[in-house]
Amino acid sequence: MNTVQITITVILVLMLSSVTSSSAQRRGGFNLSDGLSITPKGGYNLFFGDLVDESRGSFSVGVMADREISNSLSLRSQLIGGKMQGKQVFSTSGLVYAEFDNIYTEFTIGGAYRPLNHLLGYFRERRFQPYVHLGAGLVYFSATEYWGPASPGTPGEEWRTASGVAPVVAMGGGTSIWISPIISLNLELTGSLPFSDQLDVHDVWYATYEDWENKVNAQTTNPNDFYYTFTVGVSFLIEKSGFSNNSKYNRRSYIKTRNYYNSKNKRRSFKRPKQKKFLFF
Template sequence: MFFGDLVSESRTNYVFGVAAEREYTSYLNARVDLNYGSMKGTQINEGSTLPYATFENTFIQFGVGATFRPLDYAYGLFKQRFFNPYLIGQLTLIQYNATEYNGPGSFKPDGEIWRERSGIAPGVSFGAGLNYYMNNRVSLTAEVIGTAAFNDELDAHKEWDDRAGNIHQTDGNDFFYVATVGITYLFDDSQWKNSPKYNRKAYLKTRSLFKKSTKKYRRPKKRTKSRRYKR
């Protein structure tokens, strides 16, 4: 979903991508992310029902950053956990190709190209995700990542002119977020999976989350042997 200058209507579109991570510590992973997608939006001015302008943008986004897994940090590595949330932080580059069109409310030919902009915009991304483990290799993954671009031309709308010909600058930088659902495959187990420090820590803290049994274990009594006496 896109947040910028042309966002009154129709600001959701598609995105496809792939991400790879490599373990750095027991709770922090290095991450690279590559996405291809499309943005769009429609602007309707206040007091009007007709679109003033629309835009379309196909983009490629490349990000480098890290993921932080709070449960692994708090409880240690514990393979019996069925889900694992994580936080995402990335530096990103966005290669964009945006086209802005006049709408019927602009007093110009409807559908006529107004502006075309392309380039590479830097930005930062933050988000969160969740892994639900189907087995020890495959998990279902859901992520929501927001990106703030240091650029105001992802919608090709950095400025506009009024009927008198005066040029006005638009507000701030563009922002968008992406929600994805996918599959994660684990190629190799954690290098800390057999570490006594993390497994013991996980066991002790996770054990406290379960109800204690009311039954106490009793050691079985020794069987007494009968003795025979000779006369």
């Protein structure tokens, strides 16, 4: 087994262990909103495809839904998309051989594991709550590749296009930063592996313009593309989960929540303006 397979196996074992050990903590029946948070997010993606050497970064925006199912495990789904871009540089001259742009949308379903809750006990108000996540789904792409100055075609002219839907596996980590009982800041880094080599359209290439015109002597590139996405988001808790804080955190939880609401009330307080007196004759 390689490193990725071992890591995925360990995460799945920990998730299963967490569900088994925490099932007794539930209160009442199933309610979808219990422990559910919604996170609008935006950030930056970096594309690592065939021969992409320059200008590989672009933007992504999306939304994530996350629901706790144990004291350290949650189910999550994410819809994210945006633009990708990159340039392939000719090795000998340093000139651009080709460049591409791509509009993509990725949808994944998976789980997240919070190790501090597992190792130290469940604590809803923990300031920093790191986690790792794993998911799978589909990615839609619509990409166009253009000739560059070092290519056999006319610079800037459209070379070819590709679009479609491909399976994708996503894995990464992040942290939640507690701000209030219902709001937290979310930072996340995700690596996505789509099972397609056409997100940059560059699945085959030709040594000469004549080869391209006649579609002969095609050179196959390395299979599959890869991209990272770093996002910043704000999580809104819809409703608290049915899991209770570990008893050793009861006082800390009470003090932290009380201080938050006290400071909030102080900011809202103001002196009532004096009423003007009117004399009538």
